[in-house]
Amino acid sequence: MASDPALRRLTRDLTEPEPIPEAGIARAVELMRSGRLFRYGEMGADQADTALLEQEFAAFTGRKYCVAVNSGGCALFLALKVAVVQPGEPVLVNGFTLAPVPGAILHAAARPVVVEVGRDYVIDAEDLRRKARASGAKVLLLSHMRGHIADMDAVMAVADDCGLAVIEDCAHAICASWRGRAIGTFGLAAAFSAQTYKHLNAGEGGFLVLDDEAMAARAILHSGSYMLHGQHLSAPPAESLEAASGTTPNFSLRMTALAAAILRPQLAELPRRVARWNAIHDRIASGLRRSQHIHVPARGGGQSFSATSIQFSLLDFAPDEMRTILDHARDRGLPIKWFGAERQAGFTSAPRHWTYAGPQGPLDATHRVLAGLCDIRTPVALTDDDCDLIADIVRDGVEFAVATRAAAGRAGSGPEPETARKHGKGGMR
Ligand SMILES: Cc1ncc(COP(=O)(O)O)c(C=O)c1O
Numbered sequence: 001m002a003s004d005p006a007l008r009r010l011t012r013d014l015t016e017p018e019p020i021p022e023a024g025i026a027r028a029v030e031l032m033r034s035g036r037l038f039r040y041g042e043m044g045a046d047q048a049d050t051a052l053l054e055q056e057f058a059a060f061t062g063r064k065y066c067v068a069v070n071s072g073g074c075a076l077f078l079a080l081k082v083a084v085v086q087p088g089e090p091v092l093v094n095g096f097t098l099a100p101v102p103g104a105i106l107h108a109a110a111r112p113v114v115v116e117v118g119r120d121y122v123i124d125a126e127d128l129r130r131k132a133r134a135s136g137a138k139v140l141l142l143s144h145m146r147g148h149i150a151d152m153d154a155v156m157a158v159a160d161d162c163g164l165a166v167i168e169d170c171a172h173a174i175c176a177s178w179r180g181r182a183i184g185t186f187g188l189a190a191a192f193s194a195q196t197y198k199h200l201n202a203g204e205g206g207f208l209v210l211d212d213e214a215m216a217a218r219a220i221l222h223s224g225s226y227m228l229h230g231q232h233l234s235a236p237p238a239e240s241l242e243a244a245s246g247t248t249p250n251f252s253l254r255m256t257a258l259a260a261a262i263l264r265p266q267l268a269e270l271p272r273r274v275a276r277w278n279a280i281h282d283r284i285a286s287g288l289r290r291s292q293h294i295h296v297p298a299r300g301g302g303q304s305f306s307a308t309s310i311q312f313s314l315l316d317f318a319p320d321e322m323r324t325i326l327d328h329a330r331d332r333g334l335p336i337k338w339f340g341a342e343r344q345a346g347f348t349s350a351p352r353h354w355t356y357a358g359p360q361g362p363l364d365a366t367h368r369v370l371a372g373l374c375d376i377r378t379p380v381a382l383t384d385d386d387c388d389l390i391a392d393i394v395r396d397g398v399e400f401a402v403a404t405r406a407a408a409g410r411a412g413s414g415p416e417p418e419t420a421r422k423h424g425k426g427g428m429r
Contacts, residue, residue, distance in 0.1 A: 007396070010333035010389055014377040017196055020262050021269065027261040037258050039068075040228040049260040053267075054207075054234040060267055061174070061190070062182045063209035065216035066234045067223050068255035072171045072193025075206035076104035076141065078253060079167045079189040081222055082208075082215040083139055085110045090137040092164070094123040094150075095366035096339070096373075097143035099349045101169055102357050105141060112357040113137055116365045120297040121311060121373070122150035124365065125158050132162035140164045144173035144183055146311050146375065149303035152178040152186055167191070172308065174199045175274045179302040184209060189219075194259065197347075197377070199273070199308055200266050202259035217241045221248035273380050274306040280378045280387055281307035287391020288312050293398045295372075308380075313372040314398060321401045322372070328397035334390060340371035348375070 020028075027049070031037060036046035045051070050068050058066035069075050085091060087109035093101055096117040105112045113135045116127040123142065131137070140159060142150070159166050166187030170176075174192055176183040184190035192198075194205030208219055217240035220229050229241050285296045288310075295313040299305050314322060322338060329336050337348045344353045350370045351363050376390065 007332060008389055008392075010386065010393060012333075012379075012382065012386055014335060014379055015197070016379055016381070017201055018273075018380060020201070021265040023265040024262040027264070028258055031257055031261055037256050039254055039257050039260070040226065040231050042228075045231045047257050048231075048233065049257040049264065050255050051231060051233040053255075053260040053264050054232065056264065056267055057192075057207050058209055058234045060270075061170075061184045061192070061207075061209050063185060063190070064211040065209065065219075065236065067208045067216070067219045067232075068260060069206045069208065069223055069253040070255055070259075071100075071204050072169075072191055072195060072198070072206040073100035073104050073107075074251075074253045075191035075193070075208040076101065076167070076169055077107040078208050078219055078222055078251070079191050079210075080104060080108035080110060080139070080141070081251070082210070082219045083165055083167060083188060085139055089139070090135040092128065092131055092135070092137045092140040094143055094145070095351045095363055096121050096148075096370065097145045097169065098171075098347055099344070099354070100171075101141060101143050102351075102354045106356055110139075112354070112360075114351045114354075114357065114360045114363055114366070116363060117369055118365065119295070119313075119369060121145065121148045121369065123155060125151065125154040127365075128155065129158045129162060132158065132164055138164060140166045140187075141169060142166055142187065143169035143171075144176065145169075146309055147172040147176055147305040147307055148297065148299075148311070149173065149176055149178050149183060149305060151302065152181075152183075153302070156186060171195075171198060173306065175270060175306040177304045188212065189215065194263055197308070199270060199277075199306060200263055202255075202263050205255055205259045205263060213237070213240050214244070217244045218248050221245055222251050222253070224250045224252040224254045226250065276380050277307050277378065278305065280380070280382050281305075281310050283384060283387040284310050284376070284378065284391050285312075287388055288394060290391075291395045291398050293317075293402060294394070307378060309375055309377045311373060311375050312394075313369070314374060315372060317372065317401060319371075321405065324404070325394075325397040325401050326374075328400055329393050332393045332396075334376070334393045336394070337375040339373040339375065340367075 039050035054066040116124040168190035171193040189210040192207040194200040194202040213236040
């Protein structure tokens with residue numbers, strides 16, 4: 001299965017993050033010299049990096065309060081706790097998301113109820129209505145997975161009808177919006193991630209944003225503020241914190257000052273980066289759409305997104321053909337993640353892998369969609385030429401699989417189709 005050396009390889013490492021802005025590095029070094037990395041000081045704040053970041057992040061996302069924590073997954077857990085989700089309670093969640101999302105539901109001792117997604121990867125509002133009614137769930141954990149934004153008018157209408165509190169998973173949807181309204185402001189709370197492969201990079205980190213005073217007080221206390229919550233700058237009045245302090249357990253989820261110092265200068269750079277990320281997405285998408293065998297969901301309508309990766313569906317390929325296409329791309333330096341794989345690999349997973357979530361009933365539509373769903377990371381450093389090469393490599397692999405299928409169908413008689421001849425019938429280059 002050696003690649004044809006005449007075919008260009010992608011030489012760029014798609015996992016390579018951007019460097020941390022110099023201001024963040026300088027502040028991190030300063031903090032390390034001081035050794036004062038814990039966000040709180042016993043004798044008063046040692047520094048205010050995390051508290052300031054919370055203020056800035058709340059303003060950036062258009063919410064009243066922000067609590068910084070150590071991962072996006074624990075921000076989701078915290079959201080469920082402040083929504084007072086009870087052990088064993090059903091929590092609705094869309095079926096295209098990653099493992100930390102059902103994981104957060106289990107962490108809160110609740111029970112995931114998986115809702116179908118449609119051909120464009122977003123939650124199926126009618127299945128949401130059905131499952132809300134059938135399960136009696138009162139909470140929807142809506143994952144804006146890979147920044148694909150559902151019709152939020154339809155989702156919120158179902159939530160209103162069924163009395164659902166919505167918690168938004170915005171790990172991939174910072175700077176996204178629906179009909180001009182920021183994603184992360186629709187539900188009662190929203191969680192963001194600052195894990196390296198997201199839009200903001202602290203290695204690990206997360207944010208919970210919300211508007212309700214009593215919930216914000218509990219979130220701060222749950223996050224692990226001890227009795228030092230007076231050092232928060234994005235906080236409800238002291239009385240709400242005092243009122244909740246005796247009854248709210250400390251879950252120790254804090255963000256360090258070091259992570260905050262690295263993150264603060266990144267916020268200002270986000271809009272510029274998002275514009276480039278989206279241009280990268282659109283360029284690869286238009287290259288992929290040149291193949292009739294590839295579906296790239298339209299990102300128009302009411303949604304504005306912020307891509308750090310691109311998703312597309314390979315249409316009607318059997319699993320072994322899918323593997324052939326992915327092998328072909330890998331041989332040319334392009335790693336593609338696949339949500340239809342038998343086993344979980346890397347970051348990918350699908351509801352059928354979440355055995356810990358309990359029996360779910362059929363999720364045929366979701367598994368049909370995931371069976372062909374591919375995912376490529378798109379670092380902001382990609383050039384237009386890289387984008388075109390990525391689309392070429394995928395199209396070429398698809399063409400090869402189609403030609404191989406046609407050749408097999410001919411059972412060795414008659415002239416070879418042009419594509420099979422070009423790619424060398426019967427063997428991967
Ligand atoms: C859709 C989604 N939600 C939530 C998370 C959780 O983020 P973290 O890795 O910061 O816990 C991730 C992480 O990959 C994710 O992909």
